Structures are given as structure tokens and as C-alpha cells.
Amino acid sequence: MEQELLVFISVVDHKNFSRAAEELHMTQPAISRYIKSLEKKLNTRLLDRNNKMVQLTKSGEIAYYHAKEILGLHEQMQQLIDDLHNTASGKLKIGASYTFGEYILPHVIAKLRKQYPLITPSITIGNTREIVELVQNRQLDIGIIEGEITDEHLHMEKFAPDDMVIVTSSETEELSTHDQLEEAPWIVREEGSGTREATEKMFKAFGLSPVRKMEFGSNQIIKEAVEAGLGITFLSTWAIRKELALGTVQVLNIEGVPVKRSFTFVTQKTQYQAKSISVFVNLLRDFNKMKISSI
Known part of the structure; x- marks a missing residue:
């Protein structure tokens, strides 16, 4: 069949x-x-x-x-049997939400390929909700997310911290008061995104109810919009490193910011795990030891 x-x-x-x-x-x-x-x-x-x-x-x-x-189960079975007799090799289907997938994952993959050249990774980028669903359906071997999701059928493990900050154009006047932040036009991610979830939590913590909100589907578009002066946003510091270095955006100095969150990896709960998944998981667990300051 x-x-x-x-x-x-x-x-x-x-x-x-x-x-x-x-x-x-x-x-x-x-x-x-x-x-x-x-x-x-x-x-x-x-x-x-x-x-x-x-x-x-x-x-x-x-x-x-x-x-x-x-x-997916058949492919996993074959991979596990092959692993009994060989070093880590074969396909590794990785999914990641936008912040980790676009700005950090390429550096982790480079390290993986250097240490395990027989592993062939494929990458899927989506928001947190989409990545978790693909892992649930066994269309991905491992997912890396930013949002808070619970599922008793999946193994979820936090492995690295992430700082979220309020970002404006470098030419925007300093915003510091509650009223200024509430009246400002905000550019936010779509529902289901870990960054959107973090943004809504920040609004609640700061008592903000912005009236003017624009919803965009990727961090890159949001950064372009902020640089153009269309509004302000709430992003991971990983996502804005290059823009900060170029001086095209700035981070607002506000009490309570940065806001801390974590990156989490998601896998199936199973007694048996392919070597390719295991070695990648170990890389993630050693994430804080990696030197990826060149981003």
C-alpha cells in the first residue's frame, strides 16, 4: 500500500x-x-x-x-534501522518559526553539516502554530518555535533565551510615555506567530491598547516598514542585529524592556529517535556555547 x-x-x-x-x-x-x-x-x-x-x-x-x-513512520523506521549500522546520516526535516529560522538556523545548520556531512537537512519556515502542526503530523522531524504551546503528545524543551525589544526607525523621535506608545502605529505579526503572542503579552503587561495596528506576515517586511517610518514594532534582538549595526533602526529605552522569552524545540515523544535527530538536538542544547556573533 x-x-x-x-x-x-x-x-x-x-x-x-x-x-x-x-x-x-x-x-x-x-x-x-x-x-x-x-x-x-x-x-x-x-x-x-x-x-x-x-x-x-x-x-x-x-x-x-x-x-x-x-x-512518515515508515521513513522513520527505516532510518532507525539504518542507524544501527551506520553513523548519523540521511534526511533531517527541520521546521522553524521565523525569528529562529531566518536569523539563527542557517548558522546551526552550517555547524551540523561540518560535523555530520552525511546528514541532509531540509528547512521549512512558518509561524509557531504551523510548525507544531507539521511535527504533530510527522511531516517534520523537529520544530523550533518561539510561542508557548502545550501538547501532551509532543516533547517540548526550552533550549535558549531570547530578548524582545521595542523597535522604531532611527529617525523617529523618542517614545517613552504610556500615551505615546498607545497612540503610535504598531506593526505586528499574524495570529499564530510566536512574535505576535509575545507582543500581545507585552501590551497586556504594559497596559497598552493600541488603536492603530497593521498586521504583516514576516519579520523582514515589518523591519522594512519600520525603517520607512510606518510605525513601531516588537521584535527579537536576533532579528534586528544588522539593522542596528547599520543605524537604520533603534531600540527604545523603556523600563521593563527587553522582555525575556525562550526558543523551544519540539519532537515526537518516542523511545526511539533517529541519530540525525539526536545529534541535532544535542547541537541545540549546546546553543549557548556557539559563537554566532557574525549575524
């Missing part, structure tokens, strides 16, 4: 039989046979087809979710 599930996932991801056939180097009739065989085994229709695209039925949604998990 493994091949049938692989074909099914490809068809769903591409929403098209012919594009799935191209990806898998198969003929379109062969793709159709695999889908029909899977539907027959499950005794249900998985896809609604028309001339332009395919869509999941309700049964198909259930099958797609579990097909991803089944193939």
Missing part, C-alpha cells in the same frame, strides 16, 4: 493527475490505477474529479492526513 499512498499524496498535493504522473515518472493511467486500487481497499471514494482538478472528499481528507503520518 505504500506506493498507493505515495501516489495519492502526490495527486492531492498537485490537485492534478498529470502533474503527479510527471513528479513520480509514471504514466497517467498508472496513477489512475493506483488511486482506484486504494479506493477499493478502503471501500470509499477519496477524490472528486473534474476536467481541471481533483478535490478531496471527506473520506479523502481523513486518508490524506493518515497517509502522511504512515509514510
Whole structure:
């Protein structure tokens, strides 16, 4: 059934039989046979087809979710067996929320590749909620997040501190009073982001209820907007190192800031863990010993 599930996932991801056939180097009739065989085994229709695209039925949604998990477990099983006889190697699917993923993770990956050249990492960047969901569905081996999420089925471990600060354009006049901060235009991340969560906690702690808020989907866009004088924001010091060095932004000197939070890694709760995951986890646990001041 493994091949049938692989074909099914490809068809769903591409929403098209012919594009799935191209990806898998198969003929379109062969793709159709695999889908029909899977539907027959499950005794249900998985896809609604028309001339332009395919869509999941309700049964198909259930099958797609579990097909991803089944193939992920199969890949993990094979990796664990290989690990018994070899050094750390193979694919390592890493997810990270934006702050860690964009500004820190490349340096950690460079260290990983230097020590374990047979490990091939792939990177997915998303907000905290998205990364946790991908780990839950076994589409990622490990996730690194900034937000506070609890899940009894996942192992979560804080491994490094992070400082959050209020950032303005270098040309913006100093803001220090409660009224000035409340009346200022704020640029914030989207719901589900760890940075947005930290921002809302800061607003509550400071008793702020800003009326003017703009919501942007990435730290990079927010920094560009702040540099252009569109408003102020609340970001990790990791995210603004280059801008501070260039003098295009400034950090407000306000009592109670910086606000402390932590980076957390997320994995499946399991007795067995692939060597590639274990060595990466150990790198994260040694994060504070790394010298990455060149960021």
C-alpha cells in the first residue's frame, strides 16, 4: 500500500493527475490505477474529479492526513534501522518559526553539516502554530518555535533565551510615555506567530491598547516598514542585529524592556529517535556555547 499512498499524496498535493504522473515518472493511467486500487481497499471514494482538478472528499481528507503520518513512520523506521549500522546520516526535516529560522538556523545548520556531512537537512519556515502542526503530523522531524504551546503528545524543551525589544526607525523621535506608545502605529505579526503572542503579552503587561495596528506576515517586511517610518514594532534582538549595526533602526529605552522569552524545540515523544535527530538536538542544547556573533 505504500506506493498507493505515495501516489495519492502526490495527486492531492498537485490537485492534478498529470502533474503527479510527471513528479513520480509514471504514466497517467498508472496513477489512475493506483488511486482506484486504494479506493477499493478502503471501500470509499477519496477524490472528486473534474476536467481541471481533483478535490478531496471527506473520506479523502481523513486518508490524506493518515497517509502522511504512515509514510512518515515508515521513513522513520527505516532510518532507525539504518542507524544501527551506520553513523548519523540521511534526511533531517527541520521546521522553524521565523525569528529562529531566518536569523539563527542557517548558522546551526552550517555547524551540523561540518560535523555530520552525511546528514541532509531540509528547512521549512512558518509561524509557531504551523510548525507544531507539521511535527504533530510527522511531516517534520523537529520544530523550533518561539510561542508557548502545550501538547501532551509532543516533547517540548526550552533550549535558549531570547530578548524582545521595542523597535522604531532611527529617525523617529523618542517614545517613552504610556500615551505615546498607545497612540503610535504598531506593526505586528499574524495570529499564530510566536512574535505576535509575545507582543500581545507585552501590551497586556504594559497596559497598552493600541488603536492603530497593521498586521504583516514576516519579520523582514515589518523591519522594512519600520525603517520607512510606518510605525513601531516588537521584535527579537536576533532579528534586528544588522539593522542596528547599520543605524537604520533603534531600540527604545523603556523600563521593563527587553522582555525575556525562550526558543523551544519540539519532537515526537518516542523511545526511539533517529541519530540525525539526536545529534541535532544535542547541537541545540549546546546553543549557548556557539559563537554566532557574525549575524
